[in-house]
Amino acid sequence: MDGLISALKKLSSESPLENFYWDIPNNCPITIPGDYDSGYRKNIYLKENFKETILKDETLKSHYWAIQDWGGIGSFKKNNKNDNRIRTFLRELEKNSLTRNTFECISSLSKVASFINPEKYAIYDSRAIYTLNWLLFNHSSSAELFPQPIGRSAELSKYDMQTIFRLTKRPLNYRSHKVAFHQYCELLRELTPQVFGDNSKPYKVEMLLFMVAPTSIVGQIESSVSLTINA
Secondary structure (H helix, E strand, O other), X not given: OHHHHHHHHHHHHHOOHHHOOXXXXXXXXXXXXXXXXXXXXXXXXXXXXXXXXXXXXXXXXXXXXXXXXXXXXXXXXXXXHHHHHHHHHHHHHHHOOOOHHHHOOHHHHHHHHHXXXXXXXXXXXXXXXXXXHHHHHHHOOOOEEOOOOOOOOHHHHOOOHHHHHHHHOOOOEEOOOOOHHHHHHHHHHHHHHHHHOOOOOOHHHHHHHHHHHHHHHHHHHXXXXXXXXXX
16 A cells, blocks of 8 residues: 555656646536636535535436536436436445446446545546556555446557556456445545545545546556567
8 A cells, every 4th residue: 555655646746636627617506716716726616515506406407417517428418217327326325336237337427426425435437547557556466456437538548458457467356346436435535645635535536546647647658568579
């Protein structure tokens, strides 16, 4: 764990969270004060203040806003099937176990969880998992990695992480869909105070993991991984 914490601290120094940027659409359901003038501060305000709105919303409109508008996952359309998926996910959160059908949409659904309870849950995003698995592989004795959702990053698609890991012939396995999300959030809750100080919330490490994936992590892969093919 010490190696993982050191690696995260180094990344946080090289890529300060204050540089984090993610656009917040104009149709945001809550008003963000005008003095929150950076992308980082705006997103922190949203994470800390969207809870009441989303918890009271029985229509699920704000849930879809978090997934589609803010999250940029337009393919997660509002329909009965996805309404049921959201409600099922919220029930499964309390049971600490997800079904496969739920986990297939974890990139979308975890956004809702992160707003409902930012002290407990974080977004399980393809970029964040890409970074975390690379760091676990290189800076941890754990042989258990996290299943990575399908992502849209062109930079990450250049280097398939599973292929790289398999070529090392090190024994590895991936956590079950039943527990991966909850164990991911638990790990981030453990890491965040070590990296960003007491009372820091797990979204800080999640934001860092997300931010550095296509830059620092891809750079590490390019500088440390090579392949020789014997004809």
